[in-house]
Amino acid sequence: MDKDLTAKLEAHVRGALTRSAPLRISGGGTKSFLGRAVEGEPLDVAGHRGIVNYQPTELVITARAGTPLLEINAALHERNQMLGFEPPHFGDNATLGGTIACGLSGPRRAYAGAARDFVLGMKLINGRGELLHFGGEVMKNVAGYDVSRLMTGAMGTLGVITEVSLKVLPHPASELSLVQACSIDDAITRMNLWASRPLPISATCFVGNRLYVRLSGAETAVASARRHIGGELVTDSPDFWEAMREQHHDFFAGAAPLWRLSLPPAAARVPLSGACALEWGGAQRWLRTDAAPPEVRRVAAAAGGHAVLFRGGDSDERFHPLPGALLALHRRVKQAFDPKGIFNPGRMYAEF
Amino acid sequence: MSSEGQSKAEHGYTGELAVLLTALRAILPSDSVLWEEEDLRPYECDGLSAYRRLPLIVVLPDTIDQVQAVMRLCHQRKVPVVARGAGTGLSGGALPHSQGVLLSLAKFKSIIDIDARNRTARVQPGVRNLAISQAAAPLGLYYAPDPSSQIACTIGGNVAENSGGVHCLKYGLTVHNILQLQIISADGELLTLGGAALDSPGYDFLALFTGSEGMLGIIVEVTVKLLPLPERAQVVLAAFDDVVKAGGAVGEIIAAGIIPAGLEMMDKLAIRAAEDFVHAGYPLEAEAILLCEVDGTNEEVSEHILKIHDIMQNCGAIEVRTAKDEQERALFWKGRKAAFPAVGRLAPDYYCMDGTIPRQHLPEVLRRIGELSREYDLPVANVFHAGDGNLHPLILYDANKPGELQRTEEFGGKILELCVAVGGTITGEHGVGMEKIDQMCTQFQPDELRQFHAVKDAFDPAGILNPGKAVPTLHRCAEFGAMHVHQGRVPFPELDRF
Ligand SMILES: Cc1cc2nc3c(=O)[nH]c(=O)nc-3n(C[C@H](O)[C@H](O)[C@H](O)COP(=O)(O)OP(=O)(O)OC[C@H]3O[C@@H](n4cnc5c(N)ncnc54)[C@H](O)[C@@H]3O)c2cc1C
Numbered sequence: 001m002d003k004d005l006t007a008k009l010e011a012h013v014r015g016a017l018t019r020s021a022p023l024r025i026s027g028g029g030t031k032s033f034l035g036r037a038v039e040g041e042p043l044d045v046a047g048h049r050g051i052v053n054y055q056p057t058e059l060v061i062t063a064r065a066g067t068p069l070l071e072i073n074a075a076l077h078e079r080n081q082m083l084g085f086e087p088p089h090f091g092d093n094a095t096l097g098g099t100i101a102c103g104l105s106g107p108r109r110a111y112a113g114a115a116r117d118f119v120l121g122m123k124l125i126n127g128r129g130e131l132l133h134f135g136g137e138v139m140k141n142v143a144g145y146d147v148s149r150l151m152t153g154a155m156g157t158l159g160v161i162t163e164v165s166l167k168v169l170p171h172p173a174s175e176l177s178l179v180q181a182c183s184i185d186d187a188i189t190r191m192n193l194w195a196s197r198p199l200p201i202s203a204t205c206f207v208g209n210r211l212y213v214r215l216s217g218a219e220t221a222v223a224s225a226r227r228h229i230g231g232e233l234v235t236d237s238p239d240f241w242e243a244m245r246e247q248h249h250d251f252f253a254g255a256a257p258l259w260r261l262s263l264p265p266a267a268a269r270v271p272l273s274g275a276c277a278l279e280w281g282g283a284q285r286w287l288r289t290d291a292a293p294p295e296v297r298r299v300a301a302a303a304g305g306h307a308v309l310f311r312g313g314d315s316d317e318r319f320h321p322l323p324g325a326l327l328a329l330h331r332r333v334k335q336a337f338d339p340k341g342i343f344n345p346g347r348m349y350a351e352f
Numbered sequence: 353m354s355s356e357g358q359s360k361a362e363h364g365y366t367g368e369l370a371v372l373l374t375a376l377r378a379i380l381p382s383d384s385v386l387w388e389e390e391d392l393r394p395y396e397c398d399g400l401s402a403y404r405r406l407p408l409i410v411v412l413p414d415t416i417d418q419v420q421a422v423m424r425l426c427h428q429r430k431v432p433v434v435a436r437g438a439g440t441g442l443s444g445g446a447l448p449h450s451q452g453v454l455l456s457l458a459k460f461k462s463i464i465d466i467d468a469r470n471r472t473a474r475v476q477p478g479v480r481n482l483a484i485s486q487a488a489a490p491l492g493l494y495y496a497p498d499p500s501s502q503i504a505c506t507i508g509g510n511v512a513e514n515s516g517g518v519h520c521l522k523y524g525l526t527v528h529n530i531l532q533l534q535i536i537s538a539d540g541e542l543l544t545l546g547g548a549a550l551d552s553p554g555y556d557f558l559a560l561f562t563g564s565e566g567m568l569g570i571i572v573e574v575t576v577k578l579l580p581l582p583e584r585a586q587v588v589l590a591a592f593d594d595v596v597k598a599g600g601a602v603g604e605i606i607a608a609g610i611i612p613a614g615l616e617m618m619d620k621l622a623i624r625a626a627e628d629f630v631h632a633g634y635p636l637e638a639e640a641i642l643l644c645e646v647d648g649t650n651e652e653v654s655e656h657i658l659k660i661h662d663i664m665q666n667c668g669a670i671e672v673r674t675a676k677d678e679q680e681r682a683l684f685w686k687g688r689k690a691a692f693p694a695v696g697r698l699a700p701d702y703y704c705m706d707g708t709i710p711r712q713h714l715p716e717v718l719r720r721i722g723e724l725s726r727e728y729d730l731p732v733a734n735v736f737h738a739g740d741g742n743l744h745p746l747i748l749y750d751a752n753k754p755g756e757l758q759r760t761e762e763f764g765g766k767i768l769e770l771c772v773a774v775g776g777t778i779t780g781e782h783g784v785g786m787e788k789i790d791q792m793c794t795q796f797q798p799d800e801l802r803q804f805h806a807v808k809d810a811f812d813p814a815g816i817l818n819p820g821k822a823v824p825t826l827h828r829c830a831e832f833g834a835m836h837v838h839q840g841r842v843p844f845p846e847l848d849r850f
Contacts, residue, residue: 057603058710058741080609109550116556117528130799138708139740140525140780142514142563143788143795144823145807149527149559153551170609192469196492198580198649220651262549266469283550305549320553325541329810330554336806348554 002050004064006123006131006162012043013160013342014129022345025156027066028093031102033311035155035318035347045097048162051075053137060120060137062165065097072096076168084112084169086203088245097161103153106245107203107214110195110265110280112169115152122148123163127338137165150333156344157352158337172202172216177240179212180231184269184276187211191281192266199225205244206278207251214241244279247311251277251286257313259296261285263305270299286310293317319348327351369408372431372453376411379421384459386410395454398439398446399501402703402757403786407434407448414459416534416542416572423570424540426453432819433538435566437478437509440501442704443785445513445565445821452819455570457508463487464573470548471578472531477508477571481515484576493578496523499781500689508571514563516781518614518688519645521739523579525781527562534573535561538812548575560807565783566818568811582647585613586657587681590664591638591671595619598640599714601667602738605644608663610656614645615739616688619718622695622733622746623687629694632687633680635671642669642738643688645681691735692746698733699748703760707771708780711741720770721745728763730756742780743771769794784822792822793829801826 016023022040026032049066056079063072069089076082086106087099100122105114121135124147134147151158182190187206194201200217213229214237215222234240243249252258256274263270265282274289289296293315300307306320322330327349334341334352341352369387376385386392387409397404408431413419426433432452439446448454460476463484467473468491473484481502485494498517499505505515511533516525523529532546546558561568592598598617605612618626619640627634634641642664646656657674664672675681687694696702709717718734725732725747736743745767749760768778768791778784778791792801804823808815824832 055710055712057607058712059606060710103551103556113524113528114551116559117524126803128799130803132797132800132803134800136775136777137710138742138776138780140516140520140708140737140742141777142781142783143777143779143792144784144800144804145568146514146527146559146563147803147807149556152556152559154555158555170606170611173609192471196468196471196580198583200649200652217648218652218655220655221649224649224651262547262551264467264470264472264548265550266467280550305547306553308553322554325537325543326554329537329543329557332810333555333557333807336810337803 003047004050005048009043009045009048009160009162010125010129010131013125016041016342017127017129017340020340020342022342025101025160025344027095027098028068028091030089030091030094031098031104034102036316036350038344038347040345043160045160045162046093046095052163056081058137059168060165061168062137062163063096064163065095065161067096068092069094069096069099080171081168082171083166084118085109085115086245087115088247090246096164100152100164101154101156101161107205107241107279110283111202116149118167119148119152119164120167121165122151122161124151124159124161126159127340127342131162135165139167155347157334157348159343174219174222175202175214175216175237176222176226177212177214177234177237178226178229178231179210179234181209182211183209184278187278188266188269188282191278194229195265195281199228201225203241204279204281207244207249212240251275251288254288255312256288256290257309258311259287259289260308260310261287261300261305262308263300263303267303267305270303272296272299297321316350322349372409372429375425376409376422379425380411380413380418384412384414386412395436395439395448395456398441398444400442400444400785400787402751403444403447405448405450407454408451410454410456412456412459416536419455419536419570419572420540420542422453422455423536423538426816427539427814430814430816432816434818435508435512435570437506437512438480438504440505441509441513441785442706442782443779443787445783445785445818447786449819457506460508460572466491468493472548472575473578474573474575475507477574478506481505481507481510488578489581492581494581495576496529496579497526500692507574507576511562511571511574512564512566513781513783516737516742518616518685518737521615521737522611522613527559529577530558530562530574531577532575533558533561533571535569535571537569538814538817543569546575563783565785565822567808567822568817583649584653585645585647585681586653587643587645587675587684588657588660588664589634589673589675589684590642590644590669591635592640592642592668593638593670594668595640595718596715597668598642599711599738601642601664601669602711604663604667605660606739608659610646610659612644612739613647614643616643617641617734617736617738618688618691619734621731622691622735625694625698625733626687626691629697630686630690632683634687638670643684688735695733695735695746695748699731700750700752703747703749703764704782705743705745705747705764705767706779706782707768707776708740708742709771709774709776711738713774714741717743717770717774721767724763724766728759730760730763737780740780741776765791786821789821789824789828790832792824793832798826798829801829
């Protein structure tokens with residue numbers, strides 16, 4: 001099934017350039033709900049797939065953008081390794097390219113790092129139809145600007161990602177989860193208190209008045225942290241974290257708009273109506289609220305962060321608006337990569 | 353007439369100097385504007401002292417408003433601006449521009465705020481790396497990236513170079529440990545990149561800016577993440593009679609699922625030099641030593657130390673020692689952290705290289721460096737961040753011997769090209785600066801360099817920030833290519849040769 005479609009993708013981009021036709025880049029289509037709708041010719045990257053290089057002792061994997069995340073996870077699992085940022089899939093067809101373009105990270109984010117933290121290098125096609133390679137397969141590389149990390153989370157608006165190299169991590173030797181009942185205020189306090197101690201925590205979540213903690217590491221370390229943190233053992237631990245990550249948990253059911261608030265972890269509970277779940281030690285907060293979008297954004301900004309309308313709602317503005325000077329810089333950088341504005345126009349912001 | 357006057361006249365800049373001086377003095381207190389040669393001298397180079405140049409003027413602002421005013425003025429008059437932290441950089445990044453302003457951030461040295469609850473520190477760019485950890489220590493917190501120069505280098509310089517340290521294998525580089533930057537753009541605007549949360553809306557300019565070597569803006573404030581001090585840290589010293597065996601042990605430790613906090617290697621010459629200098633108790637008969645540190649909870653450390661001990665032995669170590677107490681641990685590290693100055697005592701000058709390679713190629717690369725060392729008749733000591741394949745070959749030379757510096761640079765260039773050839777990079781943490789500008793032509797294709805220039809233009813259309821550094825012009829590469837035909841292939845065949 002491995003296939004190198006680089007030449008085809010390049011030709012498609014060049015063709016689109018001559019026709020001045022905007023492109024809607026897609027992988028497995030699992031994250032099309034995220035961001036704004038894009039009008040454009042579909043550019044399908046899913047066929048461009050295959051693991052190009054995997055060196056477990058170098059802690060590096062390189063794969064084509066269309067490679068399914070499931071395939072990557074399986075290959076890593078076989079060698080007792082994993083993606084440190086524990087990305088959400090949002091569907092079996094999720095591809096590596098789409099995951100990196102959306103820059104999404106899962107439960108481990110606050111403790112191991114985000115998608116961009118694990119990106120070591122990338123091949124991409126820019127808006128001049130050129131195939132470029134930045135970064136590489138080594139852990140440290142400061143030659144040239146860090147374009148690979150800039151592309152991560154840019155929602156495909158700067159170029160077509162064709163290949164990605166990621167740092168990978170060994171599976172922790174042992175892992176278990178604990179749960180305790182508490183209020184949201186106590187949850188925020190406890191999560192932040194634990195984070196200020198050297199404990200082997202790899203995930204935290206507050207949902208439905210219960211606070212979940214996952215411990216990962218050497219067996220002895222996990223055992224002693226368990227005594228420190230207390231609570232009951234979660235019997236279906238992997239399922240719980242997967243349900244949160246994939247948004248299959250009951251919290252995510254129903255039609256109320258789903259907001260993602262990214263705040264300083266110790267920020268107090270936000271004064272907005274609706275159910276709230278916390279992850280990442282308090283730094284990521286999910287909110288089911290019908291509050292008016294400007295109000296949600298105002299509250300998030302006042303707490304020192306920002307808000308994304310993740311699913312639902314009828315606002316066309318999905319990501320947090322940018323202040324003027326920063327927006328101008330975004331436009332110039334967009335221009336630098338995609339002078340004709342053909343890649344996913346408007347996917348992030350209406351302005352570019 | 354002073355030589356200063358002459359050199360300024362040479363640049364045809366005497367008139368401009370007077371105008372600039374007047375304008376700068378209207379913005380800054382007069383003792384914050386330096387222009388006489390004796391005052392400029394301390395700024396003529398950074399840690400790469402082979403490259404020296406006097407700036408036209410040095411300014412030492414101490415408020416953000418002043419930095420903005422300086423930038424607006426320089427932008428309007430198209431005067432080059434080079435930012436400078438502590439000047440410990442090793443690639444000539446802070447080398448002044450002879451017709452420009454050197455903007456020192458030395459006066460920005462206050463720690464604005466430490467937020468214990470959110471575990472962050474907001475600091476000015478001139479704060480020394482180590483000072484942050486010292487200030488956070490009473491709260492049981494620290495700032496993880498620890499370049500060997502940490503007692504001197506500034507956090508602004510760290511961000512500009514994306515600096516690493518011996519602990520970045522586990523805790524990451526600067527880019528992984530910062531949350532927010534306040535920058536002044538080339539035209540004097542104050543911008544916030546990143547934020548107080550773990551991510552921020554829009555493009556990841558925080559990452560793009562990290563490691564951009566003063567080319568995209570002036571950093572005037574940095575918010576860093578702080579981590580809890582580990583309960584315990586312990587280091588194992590293993591000696592090998594063969595560098596290849598030591599390299600093998602590195603791979604085995606990683607394969608065992610352990611990510612050490614630090615994993616460093618030194619070769620025989622470096623061991624000798626360090627031992628003479630700080631008496632760390634290193635085994636002098638070894639061809640290579642590994643320093644492997646693990647940290648975490650008490651139990652975790654004990655468990656890992658046992659495993660590492662076994663691995664080292666199985667990989668053929670002739671001696672394995674665990675630091676018996678905190679004092680010995682500090683001593684083992686002292687030798688490593690002082691390796692550069694220690695090696696510096698072996699010869700009048702040394703030249704520090706900074707390539708990174710996939711670790712599996714270590715034996716081959718070391719063998720080839722040895723051959724080149726004989727070919728160029730220049731000794732090399734190897735010190736490196738073995739865990740992440742970041743090599744620091746230190747070439748020993750004497751700048752006063754005619755032709756030796758040139759031979760050294762050529763040798764260094766060969767090492768970097770070798771790193772690229774095995775799939776690595778010309779710089780792991782010290783940056784391109786002035787020094788590796790030609791090797792950028794080996795690492796990148798013209799289209800990629802053009803993309804870098806486009807990024808630069810987006811931030812600094814007038815090209816006043818650190819001109820001539822970090823990214824070579826295509827013409828420079830064409831010239832360089834004419835001298836060095838890479839792997840039998842002429843780079844940039846489409847460009848005119850001259
Ligand atoms: C003995 C020794 C050991 C070293 N060990 C290490 C190591 O282990 N790891 C490592 O990574 N490096 C190491 N270095 C290199 C050096 O210390 C780092 O690159 C450091 O980050 C430079 O900081 P500085 O304040 O001295 O910056 P400078 O040398 O003053 O400047 C470096 C670059 O940053 C730019 N810059 C500085 N401040 C700002 C600002 N506020 N805004 C915008 N641009 C700015 C400059 O223009 C220049 O391009 C070592 C150097 C020495 C001499």
